[in-house]
Amino acid sequence: MGNALIIAEHKDGKLRSVSLPAFAFAKDYAGQRGGEFHILVMGHNLGSVVEEASCYGAAKVHVADNEGLGPYLAESHAAVAAKAARDSGAEVVAATATAMAKDLLPRISAKLGAGMASDILGFNDQGYFQRPVWAGSAVVDTEITTPFKVVTVRGTEFEPAPKVASGGDKADVTVDLDFGSLKKRFLNFEEIKSERPELTEAAVIVSGGRGTKGEEGFKLLDRLADIFTAAIGATRAAVDAGWVPNDLQVGQTGKMVAPDLYFAIGISGAIQHLAGMKSSKVIVAINKDEEAPIFNVADYGLVADLFKAVPELVEEIKKVKG
Amino acid sequence: MKIFVTTKRVTDPDVKIKVKPDGSGIATEGIDYKVNPFDEIAVEEAIRINEKQGGEVVVVSIGSGASTKEVRSGLAMGAQRGILVKTDDYLDSLGTATVLKKIVDDEKPDLILMGKQAVDGDNNQVGQILADMLGYAQACFASKIELGDDQKTARVTREVDGGFDHVEVDLPAVITADLRLNEPRYASLPGIMKAKKKPINEMELSSLGLDTTPKVVWHKFSEPAERKAGIKVPDVPTLVSKLKDEAKVL
Ligand SMILES: Cc1cc2nc3c(=O)[nH]c(=O)nc-3n(C[C@H](O)[C@H](O)[C@H](O)COP(=O)(O)OP(=O)(O)OC[C@H]3O[C@@H](n4cnc5c(N)ncnc54)[C@H](O)[C@@H]3O)c2cc1C
Ligand SMILES: Nc1ncnc2c1ncn2[C@@H]1O[C@H](COP(=O)(O)O)[C@@H](O)[C@H]1O
Numbered sequence: 001m002g003n004a005l006i007i008a009e010h011k012d013g014k015l016r017s018v019s020l021p022a023f024a025f026a027k028d029y030a031g032q033r034g035g036e037f038h039i040l041v042m043g044h045n046l047g048s049v050v051e052e053a054s055c056y057g058a059a060k061v062h063v064a065d066n067e068g069l070g071p072y073l074a075e076s077h078a079a080v081a082a083k084a085a086r087d088s089g090a091e092v093v094a095a096t097a098t099a100m101a102k103d104l105l106p107r108i109s110a111k112l113g114a115g116m117a118s119d120i121l122g123f124n125d126q127g128y129f130q131r132p133v134w135a136g137s138a139v140v141d142t143e144i145t146t147p148f149k150v151v152t153v154r155g156t157e158f159e160p161a162p163k164v165a166s167g168g169d170k171a172d173v174t175v176d177l178d179f180g181s182l183k184k185r186f187l188n189f190e191e192i193k194s195e196r197p198e199l200t201e202a203a204v205i206v207s208g209g210r211g212t213k214g215e216e217g218f219k220l221l222d223r224l225a226d227i228f229t230a231a232i233g234a235t236r237a238a239v240d241a242g243w244v245p246n247d248l249q250v251g252q253t254g255k256m257v258a259p260d261l262y263f264a265i266g267i268s269g270a271i272q273h274l275a276g277m278k279s280s281k282v283i284v285a286i287n288k289d290e291e292a293p294i295f296n297v298a299d300y301g302l303v304a305d306l307f308k309a310v311p312e313l314v315e316e317i318k319k320v321k322g
Numbered sequence: 323m324k325i326f327v328t329t330k331r332v333t334d335p336d337v338k339i340k341v342k343p344d345g346s347g348i349a350t351e352g353i354d355y356k357v358n359p360f361d362e363i364a365v366e367e368a369i370r371i372n373e374k375q376g377g378e379v380v381v382v383s384i385g386s387g388a389s390t391k392e393v394r395s396g397l398a399m400g401a402q403r404g405i406l407v408k409t410d411d412y413l414d415s416l417g418t419a420t421v422l423k424k425i426v427d428d429e430k431p432d433l434i435l436m437g438k439q440a441v442d443g444d445n446n447q448v449g450q451i452l453a454d455m456l457g458y459a460q461a462c463f464a465s466k467i468e469l470g471d472d473q474k475t476a477r478v479t480r481e482v483d484g485g486f487d488h489v490e491v492d493l494p495a496v497i498t499a500d501l502r503l504n505e506p507r508y509a510s511l512p513g514i515m516k517a518k519k520k521p522i523n524e525m526e527l528s529s530l531g532l533d534t535t536p537k538v539v540w541h542k543f544s545e546p547a548e549r550k551a552g553i554k555v556p557d558v559p560t561l562v563s564k565l566k567d568e569a570k571v572l
Contacts, residue, residue: 011484073489074450074460099482103462106415106450115414115537118445128541133444137339138348141541183459183495187477187488204571236501246465246481246502253360253439253501261571271338278549282569284561290554299552299569302561309558316562320572 002035005090013047020160044070068179071186078107097152114148136275156258207233211266251276269294323377326431329361360437366506369400397517398509409527415447417534438498453496
């Protein structure tokens with residue numbers, strides 16, 4: 001039927017805005033295939049999630065509200081999602097490529113015997129999905145031949161779906177799982193608290209690499225980030241060194257970002273890092289090595305010692321921004 | 323305990339890959355192959371567990387005959403034996419997991435360690451799919467693994483958005499490694515010498531009687547849109563004026 005079912009992500013009783021690009025994908029896809037856009041919400045103590053989810057023009061919001069689904073576990077959520085996919089006449093089951101989706105969607109694909117395409121950038125008239133491979137060095141048109149298709153959507157490639165006021169239909173999903181027989185238990189979530197916007201949502205990102213030499217260097221970046229209410233990002237080298245939390249890693253195996261303005265400071269520009277940020281609108285690089293590969297993708301490159309250049313930059317920008 | 327660890331032979335992750343001019347695939351001439359970096363981390367973890375608990379680490383790979391090199395490098399790090407399922411065909415994630423499931427059914431390991439992602443196809447799927455096919459729990463993107471005293475469970479810290487997820491899984495389970503799980507050792511010279519005598523059980527995929535017809539088919543490859551080369555600015559004031567007047571981001 002060409003329906004597209006999107007798994008909505010939520011946190012603390014609120015819809016996560018990371019899901020909006022997947023909603024946009026679903027509208028496009030279902031529109032082109034003559035189907036409907038549906039949303040699936042799974043969890044417990046859902047707060048305003050269902051109401052929020054029904055504001056984006058979905059034909060139906062499927063709700064699996066069960067105490068057992070309170071803690072996220074791929075095992076239980078995949079079973080429920082596969083059932084909802086069958087019941088809703090879905091052709092494609094999708095979600096934005098977050099850590100949760102990367103964990104969950106392949107398990108759904110196994111349950112449905114469905115081929116899966118990860119991190120898609122778009123799709124063409126034939127229904128082939130375009131996806132990056134080899135750290136984004138190539139893009140391949142990918143055909144999924146099974147009746148069900150599972151995809152994760154790269155959030156930066158689809159404009160977040162806008163609210164369209166009217167509340168769509170809602171349907172309950174019956175959950176008949178024996179939660180006691182699950183082979184996994186959720187223990188606890190150790191949250192990394194941050195005052196800053198999320199990397200995938202920020203208009204400006206200030207990223208640092210090994211060149212910052214540690215926490216002190218990152219404090220300089222904080223001052224730059226403060227001016228823009230920017231998110232802080234990092235290379236694997238900076239994360240491995242323990243200077244910043246792991247979920248700030250930008251790149252092939254971290255977060256994919258495309259802000260309006262990206263500062264790469266003390267970052268060499270390895271393939272794996274570029275894979276995650278080279279779609280940014282404007283890239284500024286500060287590096288003391290004029291041969292650093294980051295300069296090949298930077299709109300504005302400054303060959304300088306960051307410990308001198310960043311404080312100066314902070315002052316100059318403050319002057320201009322008033 | 324018997325630990326399975328999967329390794330895939332992939333193109334050197336640090337080499338920039340080009341697309342063939344006719345778009346039929348990627349140009350592989352002159353490119354080196356290595357063990358998928360995430361799989362090296364999985365091998366390291368398996369060996370560390372083995373050093374503490376005893377038992378056996380088995381390196382399992384699916385790929386061309388040339389993949390014996392990557393299996394050997396796992397043996398050189400300290401694994402005891404290898405299994406190589408040989409094929410020159412492209413397999414998708416369902417196909418790969420189907421083959422791995424068959425080997426698991428035959429050998430019944432207590433734990434399966436894998437990389438979270440192969441850095442060629444960038445799928446991040448096979449571990450999760452295999453876990454579901456086997457009816458096992460999965461613990462993906464692990465940055466820490468602690469086995470229970472009875473070796474019947476494992477506590478795993480997972481790297482996810484906004485923090486760390488702590489879960490406990492019953493064994494056997496599938497655990498996939500993230501970058502921070504450990505730092506893989508280099509194989510020692512004696513390790514490399516010993517590895518030459520360690521057994522690798524090679525078999526042809528076609529002899530296993532499995533249906534691995536791809537459900538995910540790759541058609542045309544293209545180069546991503548390249549960024550236009552930018553400019554170098556001489557100093558901070560010039561940078562700021564460009565950002566303001568040209569890029570209009572201030
Ligand atoms: C499987 C795998 C996955 C990976 N995934 C990712 C990923 O997702 N994201 C990622 O970022 N990396 C990833 N990497 C790592 C990647 O290959 C690089 O090692 C890493 O990006 C390098 O980080 P860096 O630029 O901070 O460090 P370096 O490469 O060491 O560069 C530091 C730079 O700082 C400059 N510098 C030093 N001092 C100063 C100064 N005072 N002022 C100005 N500049 C200075 C130097 O000139 C240099 O260019 C991955 C690697 C592997 C193998
Ligand atoms: N051909 C293969 N042989 C052995 N292991 C594989 C193969 N393909 C994938 N894997 C394993 O599955 C993990 C995830 O791969 P992928 O889902 O393809 O990104 C890898 O890190 C490997 O451990």
